[in-house]
Amino acid sequence: MGQTLAQKVYEQHVVRRTEGEPDLLYIDLHLVHEVTSPQAFDGLRAAGRTVRRPDLTMSTEDHNVPTTNLLAPIADPVSRAQVEALRTNTAEFGIRQAPMGTRDQGIVHVIGPQLGLTQPGMTIVCGDSHTSTHGAFGALAFGIGTSEVEHVLATQTLTQRPAKQMSVRVDGELPLGVSAKDVILAVIAEIGTGGGQGHVIEYRGSAIEALSMESRMTICNMSIEAGARAGLIAPDETTFAYLQGRDHAPSGEDWDAAVAAWRELRTDDDAVFDREVVIDAASLTPYVTWGTNPGQGLPIGAAVPDPASFADESDRAAAESALAYMGLTAGTPLREISVDTVFLGSCTNGRIEDLRVAAELLRGNHVAADTRMLVVPGSVFVKQQAEEEGLDAVFTAAGAEWRGAGCSMCLGMNPDQLAPGERSASTSNRNFQGRQGKGGRTHLVSPAVAAATAITGRLTAPADLQTAGA
Amino acid sequence: MDAFTTHTGTAAPLRRSNVDTDQIIPAEYLKRITRTGFEDGLFVAWRTNEPDFVLNKPEYADASILVAGPDFGTGSSREHANWALLDGGYKVVISARFADIFRNNSTKSGLLTVVLPAADVEALQDACETDPTLAVTVDLVAREVRWADRVSGFEIDDYTRWRLLEGLDDIGLTERHLGDIDAFEAARPAWKPRTLA
Ligand code: SF4
Numbered sequence: 108m109g110q111t112l113a114q115k116v117y118e119q120h121v122v123r124r125t126e127g128e129p130d131l132l133y134i135d136l137h138l139v140h141e142v143t144s145p146q147a148f149d150g151l152r153a154a155g156r157t158v159r160r161p162d163l164t165m166s167t168e169d170h171n172v173p174t175t176n177l178l179a180p181i182a183d184p185v186s187r188a189q190v191e192a193l194r195t196n197t198a199e200f201g202i203r204q205a206p207m208g209t210r211d212q213g214i215v216h217v218i219g220p221q222l223g224l225t226q227p228g229m230t231i232v233c234g235d236s237h238t239s240t241h242g243a244f245g246a247l248a249f250g251i252g253t254s255e256v257e258h259v260l261a262t263q264t265l266t267q268r269p270a271k272q273m274s275v276r277v278d279g280e281l282p283l284g285v286s287a288k289d290v291i292l293a294v295i296a297e298i299g300t301g302g303g304q305g306h307v308i309e310y311r312g313s314a315i316e317a318l319s320m321e322s323r324m325t326i327c328n329m330s331i332e333a334g335a336r337a338g339l340i341a342p343d344e345t346t347f348a349y350l351q352g353r354d355h356a357p358s359g360e361d362w363d364a365a366v367a368a369w370r371e372l373r374t375d376d377d378a379v380f381d382r383e384v385v386i387d388a389a390s391l392t393p394y395v396t397w398g399t400n401p402g403q404g405l406p407i408g409a410a411v412p413d414p415a416s417f418a419d420e421s422d423r424a425a426a427e428s429a430l431a432y433m434g435l436t437a438g439t440p441l442r443e444i445s446v447d448t449v450f451l452g453s454c455t456n457g458r459i460e461d462l463r464v465a466a467e468l469l470r471g472n473h474v475a476a477d478t479r480m481l482v483v484p485g486s487v488f489v490k491q492q493a494e495e496e497g498l499d500a501v502f503t504a505a506g507a508e509w510r511g512a513g514c515s516m517c518l519g520m521n522p523d524q525l526a527p528g529e530r531s532a533s534t535s536n537r538n539f540q541g542r543q544g545k546g547g548r549t550h551l552v553s554p555a556v557a558a559a560t561a562i563t564g565r566l567t568a569p570a571d572l573q574t575a576g577a
Numbered sequence: 578m579d580a581f582t583t584h585t586g587t588a589a590p591l592r593r594s595n596v597d598t599d600q601i602i603p604a605e606y607l608k609r610i611t612r613t614g615f616e617d618g619l620f621v622a623w624r625t626n627e628p629d630f631v632l633n634k635p636e637y638a639d640a641s642i643l644v645a646g647p648d649f650g651t652g653s654s655r656e657h658a659n660w661a662l663l664d665g666g667y668k669v670v671i672s673a674r675f676a677d678i679f680r681n682n683s684t685k686s687g688l689l690t691v692v693l694p695a696a697d698v699e700a701l702q703d704a705c706e707t708d709p710t711l712a713v714t715v716d717l718v719a720r721e722v723r724w725a726d727r728v729s730g731f732e733i734d735d736y737t738r739w740r741l742l743e744g745l746d747d748i749g750l751t752e753r754h755l756g757d758i759d760a761f762e763a764a765r766p767a768w769k770p771r772t773l774a
Contacts (some may be wrong), residue, residue, distance in 0.1 A: 123757040128736050129756060133761050135769055143655065145610035156748070159758075165772040171608065185608040192610045203772045224770050236654040236678055250678055252656035253612075254685030262751045264758055270736075300595055301648045301674055334651070336677045360766035368766070400595045400651070419593040421646055428593075520604045539599040539652060541622050545697070 109375025111272045112341050113307040116247040116372065120230045122264055122417040135229040135246075137259045138215045139166035139202065141193040142520070143234030147257035148196040158200040159263045165224060166197050167205040169214045169251040173521050174483050174510035177208045184421035186521065201258075213486020213512045216240040216454040220324065221488050221512055223353025227342035227369040232259055237454050237536065239330040242339030243323035247307070249337040266548045273306040273335065279316040279388035284569040286464070287322035288456060288534065288553035290314070290386070291329040292394035292404045303335025306382065309374060310340050315386035321460035327454045332401035342369045353397060355373050393568045395441055396538045396551040398429035403538075405441065407556065407568045413437040432540055433548050434528070435478040441566050444550070447465040448531040449480040449561040450543070451507075451554055453517040457485030459492050461554040466498040468558035468569055469505040475564030480507035480557075481523060483515040507561065519544045532560040578687040580744030584668045585714040586641035588724075589632055590702035596645055597652035598679065602661040615661035636709035644701050645672045648677025650690075659686040669715045670724065673698050684737050685747060691715060692724060697729040717741060 110118070123131040137160075141414045144166070149155070158164060171186040181187035190207070195313060197204040199304065211218055216237055219225040227245035233255040241248035255265055275294055295302075308330050311382075315323070317333070321369065323340050330338025347366055350356045355367040396404040397411050403426070414426035430437065435444070451465050469553035482502045484490035492511050493499055499509045516523040517535040525531055525547025534557050538549040550566060559567040622629045631637060643662065649672040650658060656774030659666065659682050662670065673695040683690045693701070704724055705711050713724040717738060721730045740747070 112738075118710075122761040123754050131751060133758070133765075136772075142607050144657075146612040149610075151613070154748070162771040162773040170604075179617035188606050189610055201773075224772065226770060231767070232654070234654060236652065252654055252659070252678065252682035252685060254682065255658060258748050258751065261748050262755075262758060263762075264751060266747060266751065300651055301676075302675065304677060305649075331652075331678075334676065355770040355772075357768040364766070365768045400597070406684065425590075425594050518599075518604045520608065523636045538596075538654060541603055542599050545603075545622065546626075556619075 109378035110371055111374045111378045112191070112245060112309055112381065113247055113272060113337070113339055114269070116228055119228065125313065129268050131264050132230060132267040134168060134232050134259050134263055134265060135163060136219070136224055136231045137164045137235035138219055138231065138238070139164060139256070140169050140233070140235065141189045142170045143146050143253050145189065145192045146195065146253050146262060148200065150257040151260060156261045158202060158260045160199040163263060164202045165219070166193060166202050167212050167215055167218055168193060168207050170514045170520050171519065172207050172513040174513055174515050174523060177511045180272060191300030198313055208511070209485060210487050211512065212489070213456060214454045214514055216328065217457060217485035217489065220244065220320070221486060222357035223350055226350060226356070226365070227269055227346060228372050232265065236331045237328050239336065239338050240324050240328040240454055240485055242327040242337055243320060245339055245342035245369065247337055247339065250331065253257050270336065270543045271306045271383070273303055273308045273382045274380040275308050275310050275384045275386065276312040277310065277315055277386045277388050278312040281314055281388045281391060285391050285393060285556055286553045286555060287318055287325040289391055289394045291326045292396065292401070292497060293386065293391055294384070295329065295333045295402050296404040297386070298396065301334045303330060303333040303427065306335050308333065308335045308338040312337060315340060316343065319460060320345060321458045324458065325455055329401065332536055341373050343543050366420060371429050393553060393556050395556065395566055397433065397435060397441060397447060398426065399432055399540050400425070401536065401537055401538060401551060403429055404551065405511070407566060409441055410419060411435045411437050411439045411441065414493065445530070445564055445567045446478060446532045446550065446560060446566065447529045448525060448537065449557050450516045450533040451480065451557050452485065452515055453535035454485060455536045456554050457483060457489065459489050461499050461534065462489070462493050465554045465558035466501040468555060468572065469561065472505055472562045474506040475476050478561055478564045480561040481510060483509050484512045485508045487512045532557050532566060578746065579688060581689050581717055581741045583714060583718060584641065584717040585712055587639060587710060588642035588644050588701065588705040588713045589637040589640035590706050591631060591643055591645040592702060594646035595648045598650060598655050598658040599652055601650070602655065607655060607657050610618065612660060613664060614712055615657055616664035619661040619665040624647050639666070641666055642669045642671065642713050643667050644698060644705065645670060647673045647695065649675050651676040652741065653675040654678045656682045656683070656686060659683050659688045663688050667732065671698060671701065683740065687744070689715060689717065689741065691731045693722060693729050693731055
């Protein structure tokens with residue numbers, strides 16, 4: 108029987124396999140940030156251990172960092188202490204660190220690919236569930252907890268068991284204005300937040316192959332919202348073209364050897380998946396979420412659902428509590444929902460392509476009177492690139508705020524938060540209760556829907572702007 | 578990590594599905610750099626905003642077993658969620674389905690997660706609602722949960738069970754195989770990326 112792509116990458120990294128024990132898996136790249144690492148470094152110190160491979164480890168500051176006043180010390184003393192702990196720890200253990208404001212700093216899942224550290228066929232981990240993002244390159248990448256961070260720091264390995272295999276095939280052509288974000292929101296709405304549990308998802312099909320690397324990252328990023336720890340896409344010419352010339356991509360003869368190995372990374376024709384889902388790209392429209400988990404999403408043309416319409420009792424209860432929390436009434440068309448804040452950013456949609464799409468729609472338009480729009484680039488490099496292209500000027504001319512790089516309002520650990528009862532259209536990945544600030548209400552959307560929504564102040568598809576003549 | 582063999586205590590019913598780790602402990606509590614003291618953040622939004630929230634009820638104040646709806650622990654990989662539950666006095670969480678990373682973190686932090694069939698989870702929720710003082714036993718040796726006259730078996734792989742029963746440190750176990758790791762590293766392709774020059 109053949110192997111899937113994920114199985115091939117997994118098997119290539121098995122250090123030790125013994126009956127009755129989990130496998131020991133080698134880790135090619137370990138990304139570290141300030142929130143999930145301090146206790147791991149303490150653990151190393153307490154046991155007198157060192158970091159086995161600082162040269163396969165990279166750290167940055169992203170979750171806590173403010174996006175304004177970048178040159179001043181962090182105002183919140185607790186956030187500052189955590190960032191300082193990372194700086195001290197990485198210095199002590201010899202790990203490369205990208206401090207706030209420097210070119211390589213940014214959201215951990217944006218900088219790995221941007222530096223060319225994320226490559227096909229690798230195993231990549233980070234104390235962060237959206238590590239699945241790196242799967243866009245054909246890497247097996249997944250989030251781990253702090254105990255495992257310590258384990259990887261100490262041994263460069265993890266104990267693992269093979270996951271089940273799921274195929275999500277998206278064939279056909281995406282309609283205009285429908286993006287990778289809409290694809291993944293549709294997938295999650297279809298299979299549910301537990302649908303991928305225990306599985307690695309491989310995204311395949313002509314619609315996936317046609318996507319840019321940025322869009323592929325958006326899709327793999329939200330595998331975790333579908334319950335899967337990892338999601339990946341077979342590497343191809345698009346992948347190689349993205350990588351060539353980046354800081355850490357191989358060059359010369361090494362490049363040729365690497366590409367030859369990468370071309371082998373495809374699911375065999377006779378490989379068997381434990382579960383297969385098929386989606387017709389042409390049938391998709393922009394998706395938005397109405398509830399408090401990412402599976403509670405619908406096409407933007409739909410209305411807020413009636414909880415009574417759910418057959419399953421726990422779905423019904425979840426819908427009821429979601430509507431109460433979100434302050435929504437069943438039957439309201441999604442397009443009539445007004446938002447206070449639009450957030451463009453995060454590891455899902457904070458890359459250059461996302462900023463370009465939004466800027467294109469905002470060019471010559473203005474953010475609605477009672478709406479604020481925050482644009483937070485995923486990394487300092489993305490920020491610089493956008494400024495070279497003049498996108499910052501488009502955003503500020505439209506009345507949006509152009510900020511420094513970081514996670515920002517994706518999780519509201521820094522001062523960028525929703526006030527209680529405030530409603531956002533957000534390009535991030537989680538609409539959990541209070542995620543963007545206590546009492547805040549989040550609708551997950553694509554960058555194009557975010558920009559269109561900023562212009563009208565209501566949930567809006569990009570196509571609506573043209574018909575309205577805006 | 579403390580060893581876990583068997584635990585008897587009272588249980589609290591949390592009849593909610595998709596309890597994500599942002600609900601278990603919100604991001605603002607993750608700024609700390611210690612490994613303990615997270616109980617103040619445990620379910621803090623629900624405890625503050627919902628006076629009737631089940632865990633606010635005095636009869637469940639001493640519960641050490643949480644009986645939750647399906648898809649418990651979705652979302653972020655924060656192990657702080659496991660620590661907060663442990664700091665809050667819980668030794669076991671029972672659900673029909675857990676998110677993968679949460680469950681995996683539990684095996685590292687010493688919080689036992691037990692998967693029971695949905696019908697048994699509900700039966701147990703009913704039972705501890707009717708009688709909050711009901712004694713519930715979670716027996717890792719026998720792989721079963723017992724209350725009143727009910728017995729519900731659960732699955733856990735032998736290796737994880739052994740590690741929990743012995744309270745063994747994963748890193749120490751892996752360090753027994755350093756020779757294998759050395760050999761693997763010697764065979765890695767030279768073009769694989771490095772973060773340092
Ligand atoms: S942008 Fe959001 S989801 Fe991504 S790493 Fe940061 S906090 Fe996590």
